[in-house]
Amino acid sequence: MKLLLAFWLACAFSLLASSLASAVIVEHTFRIQNTTIKRFCKEQVIVTVNGLFPGPTINVREGDTVIVHVLNEGPYDITLHWHGVFQRFSIWADGPEYVTQCPIPPKGKYTHKFNVTQQEGTLWWHAHATYLRATVHGAFIIQPRSGQFPFPKPYKQVPIILGDLYNSNVEDITAEAQVSGGGPNASYAFTINGLTSDLLNCTEDETFKMKVKQGRTYMLRMINAALNNDLFFKIANHNFTVVAVDASYTERYDTDIIVIAPGQSADVLFTANQPNGSYYMVASPYVVNLPDFDTNIARGTVIYDNALPSSEPLMPILPPFNDTDTAFKFYTNVTSKVGAPHWVPVPLKVDEHMLITIGFSLELCDSKNASNKTCAGEFGDRYSASMNNESFAIPAGIKMSMLEAFYNNVSGVYTTDFPDKPTLNFDFTNLDNAYNKSLLYAPKSTKAKKLNFNSTVEIVFQNTAFLEGQNHPMHLHGYDFHVLAQGFGNFNNDTDRAKFNLVNPQLRNTVGVPLGGWAVIRFQADNPGVWLMHCHMEDHVPWGLAMTFEVGNGPTPSTSVPPPPTDLPKC
Incomplete structure (x- = not known):
């Protein structure tokens, strides 16, 4: 009995040591700066992190410690928010201006330090001051510490950040909002990973392209970073399986369309099971009761390995922009995966x-x-x-x-x-x-x-x-x-x-x-x-x-x- 107890204690300590050893410090330096990008055959200045739009992807494992040194080399006050990260007992790192901290002024700096515990999946980070999050944002991906998902491991994981692009810098956007007494003018274009649609003028080489192998399953780590629009997302002739939303595992939900509100994220599987060729992936707005909105769409391309260079991509059938039935069906049909890692039962006593x-x-x-x-x-x-x-x-x-x-x-x-x-x-x-x-x-x-x-x-x-x-x-x-x-x-x-x-x-x-x-x-x-x-x-x-x-x-x-x-x- 003592030998058995000693054996189990040794195993427990070994597992604990292994668990602790697997946690690491993930450290980044984020330089907030004005950056010139070229879109629609003209240059414009936007605020970025490290010159990237979208900004850097942060990859961690559950249990890791994150340290981000924010250096404000731009012209505006700014804060950063780690959207969906619990910040358990690290609230000083949360970021919303004047709520948890005062803004970081130009030439100022601030170091965010926090642990990532009890959650895994896709989240994101973004600016939390004025309209800066239009271009200051990026993916925050939490891998399971065990390396195992509660579903078959996908062949590849691909961040898909849906956003929008404005035809002016962020201060002009803010000024538009102040003058109108409301929000900014409609964006010039929706984007997929910062790239626009080849439907627009002078954008043929400014579209997102995703190469796939026939028969392989991919996980799209989706984020809606658009300022003011829910979005529909489809890939022609392909279906999806939702396996997580907002970094919480779900029961597998099969659908041919994803609906995602500003701020939300979703982990979505899709299998490249169609004949070799090219297929458009499209993000289009879901809008109700808004007469002035961006009627453009974001369009990228899924390209099979053996697709002919001349193959014309297939276009999906898009829902009407005001299709509330489709949106409501998606939003209400997703359920949690009971017993999955970090699942939490509903508290029944309400105070x-x-x-x-x-x-x-x-x-x-x-x-x-x-x-x-x-x-x-x-x-x-x-x-x-x-x-x-x-x-x-x-x-x-x-x-x-x-x-x-x-x-x-x-x-x-x-x-x-x-x-x-x-x-x-x-x-x-x-x-x-x-x-x-x-x-x-x-x-x-x-x-x-x-x-x-x-x-x-x-x-x-x-x-x-x-x-x-x-x-x-x-x-x-x-x-x-x-x-x-x-x-x-x-x-x-x-x-x-x-x-x-x-x-x-x-x-x-x-x-x-x-x-x-x-x-x-x-x-x-x-x-x-x-x-x-x-x-x-x-x-x-x-x-x-x-x-x-x-x-x-x-x-x-x-x-x-x-x-x-x-x-x-x-x-």
């Missing part, structure tokens, strides 16, 4: 119930600024956005981030009275209320919802019809959440709870809340600090479609927010 209305609103323009070009919204007022009739804004003249205020117990930077439900109860999705002046105006505020450490939170996101509304992909920093249900109309607490999936709902960090509909999420607040939750349509954030959670410290120093790093940027 905090919240109903959060999300949508557009207005901000009054008084007589002093009525002639201001930003006062170009309905009724001569400024466009805005809100959650529970609170429109998020950082106060002018702020001297520290919200997280610094939390850590140092400084008052006056934000309050903790974000409401659990809307101030008024009304028919949220009724278009008769779209221009109801008694409901449209929301005050600017900097508010957080206070949560106890380890409490479980359930949120019903209810989209509104204000100003006729839009889809809203809602992203929560610091956590994954279970998506229990999604639907249309007003959420009905008596009947819609029967639709909750409490067995194998998908785990995500970004959920699409449909126009005229709702989504329900649930998460456990076991990561202390001040965490941002916001719409990932980039033009909705400066309008105010955001709020924060203040999650209290745990009972021990190891479950509390650590001291800030010495090089944390100052406001």
